[in-house]
Structures are given as C-alpha cells and as structure tokens.
Amino acid sequence: MDTNAPMNKALLKLEHLSMKFGGLVAIGDLSFEARRGEITALIGPNGAGKTTVFNCITGFYKPTEGMIRFTGKDGEEFLLERMPDFQITAKAKVARTFQNIRLFSGMTVLENLLVAQHNKLMKASGYTILGLLGIGGYRAASAQAIEQAKYWLEKAELTDRADDPAGDLPYGAQRRLEIARAMCTGPELLCLDEPAAGLNPRESLALNTLLNDIKANTGTSILLIEHDMSVVMEISDHIVVLEYGRKISDGDPESVRTDPRVIAAYLGVDDEEVEDVLTEVGDEEIIEDLDAGPDPEHGPAASASMLAGSVSETVEHRDDERVTVSKGASKAAQVEARAAKAASGRTGIAKASTDKASSAKAKGKKADKPAARAVRPAAKATTSATSASKGVSNRLAAPRGNRPDDLTLIKGIGKINEKKLNEHGIFHFDQIAEWKKIDVEAAESYLAFDGRIAREEWVKQARQLGKGKTAKPTTDKQRGGTKS
C-alpha cells in the first residue's frame, strides 16, 4: 500500500483484471480506479463487459486474473476477488443493484428495506436468541432500523407505498426501491447496474438528483454502469470507457466526450481506413506475419501479474482455433492507430517497415489474408494527389533498359495482367514495391483488379522479388488454416 498517497482518496482499485470464460475474453487486463466521494461511470457499447466487471467486483464471479483492492474509510484494505459475495457487502460495505430488478416482490416495500439491515439487526437481537426472549436491545434497534428505512423511503419518494408489496410498484418506483434498499446496508461504495434503464427523461432527472444527494450527504461513493448519456455526463466525476473488455478511455466527462476513440467505439470509423491500421492495433495475424511484437505504445501497460505476457499470449488458443477480436472490430483502436500514424511521420516507421519486410513469409499460407500490408508511411498530406482516374503515379513510359521484369513471378499476376500493367506503364518490381495506397487504389480501379492487389499482396511480393530474395517458408508458429 502506498502510504504516501492520501488515505481517503483511492476507494476501489482494479489492477489487471481479467475474466475469461473458456476461450472468450470478457475482460482483458482492465485497470482503473474509483475514488472516494466521486461518482465513477463505466460506459461502453453493448458486450463491452461492464456487468462482468460488476460481477467480479461484487463477488458473483471469480476473476481469472488480477486484483481488486478496496480501501475502507478506516484504511482497512480488502481484496475483493478473494471474498465471497455476501461478505463483500457485509464487511467491505460494497452494495449493488441489478440490471434486471431483483426485489423481494412478495414482501412489502418497508420489509424490503428492513431485510437490507439484516446484519445489524441480527447482532442487536443477539443472533435471535435474546430477541426471542424479549431481552437485549432488539426493540430499540428495530425502531432505529425503521427510522432508517423511513429516511430512505422519503429520499426515494416511496413513503406512500411503504406497505404495498414490492411487486406491485411501477417500474420506476421499483428501480428507486432497489437503490434505497442497497443504501440501507450502509455501504461505502454503491454499484449501480444501469439504474436509468427504462426510465423516462423526468425520472432520469429525479435519479440524477437522488444520486447527487447520495454523493453529497452520505459519504457513499458511486460506481455506475449506464447507457443514458444524459445521466452519465450530468453527474459523473470520472468516466471509464470499455470496449470488448478493454479500457479505451479514462478521465473526466469532457475529455471522454471528445475522445475520438470513444466516438469511434460508439459510432464507428470509415471503411477505407480499416485495413490500414491493423498492425498498430496489434492484430494477431499481422504480428505473427511480420514476426514482431505489437507496437508497445498502443498495447497494454506492463503487467504486474507474473503470468502476463504480450496481449496475444493472454488469449488461449485451441489448435485449430484462433480467438481474436474480429478484424476491424475494435474501432477505437483503429482511430488511435490512425492518429498515431498521423503523428509519427515517415521515418521512424519506415525503418520498422523495412525490417519487417525483410523477414519474408511463404505466400501460399496466406491465400486470403486481408491487407497485410507493411506499414506505409502515409504522409497525411499526400501532395502528389494522383487521382485514381489518372492511374498510378510512378508510371514509366518504357521499361528501363528495355528489359521489363517478369511480373508473372508475382502470384496473382498472369500473362494478361502483366500485359495490362505493361500497357499502363508498370514494368518493374520496384515500381510496384513503391506503390502507395493511392497508387494501389488507382491501379485497382483503373485496371480493374478489384481488390486483388491488396488480397494477394503484390506490393510485398514485388519488394521481395525486387531484392532478389526468394520466399522463405515460415518456421515458427503453426498457422491455422485459411481464415475467413
């Protein structure tokens, strides 16, 4: 424990939390912090793993890896991943609500709130024995419990329905009751799973008021999962964004709102840019392909876990199966990569690309791999704006020394295509090797190659042939079959 940090700041600290169900990674290496006295929101598109995080924090799942550190207000520290669920509420004082409301529908509203104070009342009744005999402080404790319940009934605006069965309440009231019930356990951290789901705007506003009230007056911090941005942006002090089980953003509402990664995760990116950026993303096949690790700047931080390796190693594979995020799925990552590309410029990455290019791989194994192009130092402002309709940029009028290269050595280029290319002014491997993206597009549209250049990796092949090297078969990891 860091004794220099102020004791009352960090409340809940997730460190490298991972939750895997068989081959499926629900949460991958997630770390964030929820601070005391704040409202922290956990947002992200559907399937991001938010409720799984909750279930790990509140003990319904045992995480595969990682630590969940909870610091109580007296400085006591708990490791939540080791505690059984009911003790997390009883000892560590972490309460939660559920996505699908779980009330005691056959009990009245008041009774629901009294059940929440069970542990306190059990002690007061001397574990029932004293209470049964009528001695001890049970009567006083019981009256006090009803007072506490009344307080929360008022806060949740449920006083007039206190004696009705909980199952009889309308939906919005049931949600409020669940929150009130969780608050009656006297928690230090309240975890709310989609509290605004199904509420109309007026009710959402009332919910905001209630949550702010809780934050201001009770010393309880809140961690909430939510989709309703009006709630999230209004009341959160700190937002953590998840996508496919990984954290893509972490900060205050303003910065998250404008973070392009978050926007991309929710809204998507342009299709053209998709294939461009897979290496920076850390796409597995490309990493293997180029026999290099993922770009450290865009990968996860060094893990404290002894078992952690690179991202690809944290995912288990069966022999014939590869479990990855599907190509182009992690939109945030793509945006990130694009931004990084823009920032880094030609030289640094060009060097890397030459290195990558020099380790060749057998072509045959990658028959239908998507754009496994090496990193193109794409200068963002491509000044030589060769529009597609004019054709490829580096055309020659005639082959150098009148000896055109045998372009048919490139798999995918047969006699006819060679002829086409020659007609268009492409005679040598190094011409093809120098093609930029725009050139490729031009070639494809002008010469009607229809995506084949990318698919069959003509540029790469051309580069290899241009250097006079022959293809070397891969010797390391076993490759799976053709991947669709």
Next chain:
Amino acid sequence: MQYFIQQLINGLTLGSLYGLIAIGYTMVYGIVGMINFAHGDIFMVGAFIALIVFLILAALFYSVPVVVALLVMMIVAMLFTALYNWVIEKVAYRPLRGSFRLAPLITAIGMSITLSNFVQVTQGPRNKPIPPMISEVYNIYGVSISLKQIVIFVVTAVLLAIFSYLVNKTSLGRAQRACEQDQKMAALLGIDVDRTISITFIIGAALAAVAGTLFLMYYGVVVFSDGFVPGVKAFTAAVLGGIGSIPGAVIGGLLIGLIESLWSAYFSIDYKDVAAFSILAIVLIFLPSGILGRPEVEKV
C-alpha cells in the same frame, strides 16, 4: 469372478428396468419441470394390465407361444397405460401448468395415492402370482444367465434404440427439445405445445408399461404397492444421471441396479437401498446437477 459377473448381470437386468422407468421421469421433468410422483404407480398399473392380459390369454387360448404372449401383453399394456397417463395429464397437471411449482408436485402425490389405492380397491390387496412364463437358464463359463434376463436386455436395447431415434431424428423429438428449452417461443413458432407434452407423457407411460410387463415376467408376482419402491429408485436414478437428460436416466438406472445388486451380494441385503440412496447423496454433493445434468446458471 464368476460370482461377480453373475451379480453384474443381475444388476444390469434390474438397472434396465429402472432405466426404462427413469426415462419417463426425466422426460416429463425436462419438458414441464415437474416431478411426476405418480409415475411409479403408472408402472404398477402397467404391470397389472399385463397381468390381466396374460390371464385373458390363458383363459382364451390353450397355449400361446411365449413370444407372442409377451408381445401382446406389452402392446396392450402400453396402450392402456398410455391412456391412463394421458388422462391424468389432462385432468390433473394441465390446469396447473405454469403456476406455482409445488402445486403439480402435490397433485402428483395425490395421483400416486389415488392410483395405488384404486388398484387395491378394485383388484384386492393380495399378491398376484402367475405361473412362470420363461424358465430356461443358460450356463456360460459357470455364469448362469436366464432367458428372462436376455429378454429384458434385448427388449430394453430395442426400445432405447427406437426411442433415441424418435428423440433425435424426428420432428417430434425436435418439438420436444424446443419445448424443453422455451415453451413460449416454441408455441410462437407453431409447435403445438399441449400435444407435444401429451405425447411426452404417453411415451413415458409406454416405456413404464413395458418395464411393468418385464417386471411381471421376471418376478412372476405383482401387488398394488409395487409402484412405490421402484418408482422412488427410478426417480433416484433419473436424478443421479442428471434430471432432464435421457442418457443420464439410463446410466443412472443401470448404476442404481448395479449398486443394489453388488451391495446385496457383497455386503448385506438389508442395507442395499441405503447404499443406493447414500451414493445418490454423495454424487449430488460433488456433482450438484447429477452425472450428465446441465447445471442451471442463473444470470445476474
């Protein structure tokens, strides 16, 4: 060693009977989620009907080949027992479908009491013995296996084959599995849920009736209270194998039969039932959903 194989065969014979009854329990549980306590007594009714058919045949014909007699007994028992179960389902279980889970349980217990007392009142409380139908015994390497046991094995195997074909390959089986998973959705997709459930009960009863006929043939005597003990054991077998799983029911049945037979051979006959139940308890403690059962995961 021979003794062991002997007991093994005895146990498997008994287990086949339990397995046939257990399938009825497990199918009904799978599709409507209720424990049909009356199923053991349906088995007993099947045995009684087989008995009566046997007596009719004996009275009408001078001599009937055993195979024909058995076949007629089985088919008639299947028909009538199926009728009983169909009526019971329609009258006692269908009105309670979808409600409170304990209500059909109590109704089933009531039905069980009704059935056994009905037979007691109409047929008398005494044992009903019949002359042995099959008496050949074969001796292979010192292990004696009676023709009765072979008949039981053959019939059980054939029935299970037909039955598993029915469940896995036909549209009825598909409809059953759909209703098991999600009744409302199956209904929305055009499956006649009522009919599927009725057919499930009918098939369960038919299998129990065959078990009843074989029981009558094997032991040669039947009495109105014979429904309870095999019923409870078959239910135990179904749970042991994982209730809701048909292969589990068969495996559970064989296991219970083996445990009973081996325990009474090697330890004491008194505590054979205790052994069977204790093994059930122990298995459930370690495998809370039974051997082949699907654990129910509640989504939070």
Next chain:
Amino acid sequence: MTTTVSTERGSVAAPVKRAFREALYAGLISFGMFVLIVGLKTDQNIRNELVLEPRWGLLAIVVALTMFGRFAYVAWLQPFMARQKLADTVTGLMPASVTSRFFRLPYFIAALVIMVALYVVSGSLDGWLGAELAGYARFLRALALIYALASVFYYYRAFIHDHFSALGITVMIVYPVFVVLTLALLTGSMAGGFQGSLKWVDNFGIQILIYVMLAWGLNIVVGLAGLLDLGYVAFYAVGAYAYALLGTHYGLSFWILLPAAGCMAAFWGIILGFPVLRLRGDYLAIVTLAFGEIIRMVLINWRVVTNGSAGISGIPKVSFFGLISFDVSAPNYISKVFDIAQSGAYYKIFLYYLILALALLTAFVTVRLRRMPVGRAWEALREDEIACRSLGINTTTTKLTAFATGAMFGGFAGSFFAARQGFVSPESFVFLESAIILAIVVLGGMGSLVGIAVAAAVMIGGTEILRELDFLKVVFGPDFTPELYRMLLFGVAMVVVMVWKPRGFVSNREPTAFLKERKAVSGSFTKEGHG
C-alpha cells in the same frame, strides 16, 4: 372451455348437443381406462391359481356415472357458473350467490325441526321403520344437523372471518370439555361422557393436532424459507426414537426428554442440512427424500439398537410434572388423587392439552421468528436468493437455521407421538407421512399458520370421519368397508383441492412490519422458493 351464449337473452343456453358429445367421449375414455381393471377382477381360485372374474355390472355403472357426470357438468354446471358471472340486463345486479340461496331461514328452521324430531323418537325408530329405513333416518338426521351448523356459520361469517385465529384457539381449548359434556348429555352420565369422548379426543383431536404441529414445523422450512424438504418424517422419527430409547433405558421424565429429543432432531437437521443445502430446488427435494428413506431403513435394520421392525414398546406414560400419574398402578394415579371414577380418558385429555400446548408453542415461535431478522431473511431467501446475498446475508447459515428449527419441532412432535402411543415402530415413518405433511402445508397456503391448521383439520379429520360412516353400510351393503376407500378418497381429494386452489386455502401473506397499515400481500406476488 367456452360456453355458448345466446345473444337475445341475458341467460346462457344449455348446450345439450355438445354435452351429449362430450359425455360419449368421456364414456369411451372411461371405458378404455376401466374395462380391464374394474371390469375384470383377479382372484385366486381353490387351486390358488389366479383367475379372472368379470364384473361387467360394476363396469357399466362406473362408465354410466362418468358419462352422466360429464353430461351434467357440460350441460348444467358450466352454464350455471357462467351465468353466475353475468349481471341481469334489467336490474344490473349480479345473481344471488349459491350460498346465499342455499342457506335460507325456512330451510334452517326445517332442519332444526327434523333434527330434534328424529332425536326425540330415535329410540323407537328401529321398531317403526325397520333396521334399514331407520338407518336412512339417522343419516337424514345427521345431514340436518350439519346443515343447521353450516347455516349458523354462514350467518356469522363476517365475524368468524375477522376473528378466526382467536376463535380457532378457543375452539381448540374448549373442544374436549365440549365433547365430554355433550356425550354425557347423550348417554346420561359423566362416566359415559368420558368413555365416549375417548375416541373423539384421541383419534380426532390429538391426531389432528399432531399433524398440525408437524405441518407448522415443516412450514418453517418449506413455507417460510422455500426449501423443498421431502424427508421431514426423518426428524419426526429421530425425535420419537430418541424419546423411546432414552425413556426405556434411562427412565427419564418426559419433561427432560422432550427438549433432549428436540435437540437431537435439530442436531441431525444440521448434519443433514450442511452438505445438501447448496443443492437447488428439485435436487434438494430428492436428497431429503433419500435421507428420509435412509433413516427409515436404518431403523428397520439396525436391530441391535432399534429392535428392527418390532419396534420399541413399553415407553412410560407422561405424568403431570411427576405430581399426578396416569398409570393405573401408580400411587398418585389421578383417580386416587382427585377421588373420581377411573377412566382411560383422563390420560387422553391430558395428552390433548399437552399437544395443544406444544402446537401453540410452535405457532408462537413461528410468529415471533417472522418478526426477527432471521425470519425475514428466510422469507427473503424464498423470494430471491441472489438478492439476499447481495445484501450481505449469509444464505448458507440462514438455510441451516431454517432446517434445524423445523427439525427441532419435528423432534418435539416425535417425542410426543412416542409418549402417546407407548410404542414406536418404523412403520409409522414412511414417505407417505412426509407427503401428507407437505400436502397439508401446501394446501393450507405456504407460510400461513391458520390455513395450515384448517387444512390439517379438513384432511386428517376428513379421513378419520370416514371410519365413522358405518351407517353407510346400510346403503351399500354389509360388505362395504369405508375404510378401504379412505385413502382413495384422500388421494382424490388432494388432487381436486390442488387443482381448484393451486396456491392453497390462504394464499395471502401477512407482512411483519408496517408503516401505516397492515395490508395482506396477495399470493400472486409471493414466490415459492427454489431451495
């Protein structure tokens, strides 16, 4: 099932054609069901072989009854019930309810007259009408008595409904006194009164109260905590045998043994509960059933300790705190102490009040526990276990306490049972007993003490009354033993009542805490628990 409604009139037409069709259909089905089992009887002839005896007459009667019943149902009963729900188009009023038309003042007076008249002449009835008709006359008299009583209850129904518990307890307390006095009146002497009351107090009163107590005990496990326990009879047996063994070997007094037996049973409840309480729903049910059977079989086979099927006899009678004994040979026998005539009834009446006190103790503890956090936790457990855990409640210990408490009361009942019988054998602890107790709990309404008591009275009392129906011999012939039909009718009654009222007689739940007013929670909200 729809009924045809004629649009011109406000009433519903009788669908006679449809009724015929349904009756035919029902006849075919019942023929199919009964032709072999009812139509043919297996009997043993002189050579001890089984032969078949046809009973076509009986078969015909049964099928005809079924057909008629179905016809009547479709043609008359269904339209009648539909009509009951239709308001009159002219006046806008609902039709008078069946009960209000059934219980009317003139009928009441007529019944009273018949009853009194027949009582007055009862002595000479045989002479006037002959044995058979006299039997019918007595039957009529009994019916008149029942009608009169029912009318009184109906008239005061609002009052009865509001004060049901208090009235019930009063009735239970007063019952033996009432019986003794009534019978004394009928037989003309106190001794006769005591003698006649034996049967009523013992077979009815004590028997019903034992089941009430058992059901109240099981109510804690099944009704409050939602744990489906099918082996409750095991705890009953443990209590009974503990009492029997300790009583016969060490001769300790009932008042020491009662808590001891309860503790033994609770201890076994914890031992049994610990490994199995993680099982859910139906798996828990079968394991508890298995345990019940295991205990029974151990009792049968462990002859060294339990004396096997022969059971343990010679259990000493209970004495009134050692002061007054009910043993005829003891020096402080009650007759000698109070100088009254000797009668076996004194012991029975004493036992009656003893079991009444024990049952009321169970009820009292249940009511108190429901108000305690542990009782609320039980009910919350029944509603939603995951929500309970998320509120910090240790569900395992909560389930264990429910199990142990229920077991303890079962043990108390068991020790009482042993004291009352003087003899215990494994035959009294079969699965059927567990089933009956569970049925009483469900029929009464889970969690409702009053409903359960009523259900026990109806079910157990009903089957006991069947033993009294000797006058029916007159109707059906001297070979008719209603005894045989007792269990059959019991089973049928169980099915009928469950289909009619799936949630039990009392499906409401009384909340244990209220802010402004205590409003009953409808049964449609309460969950039944998944163990």
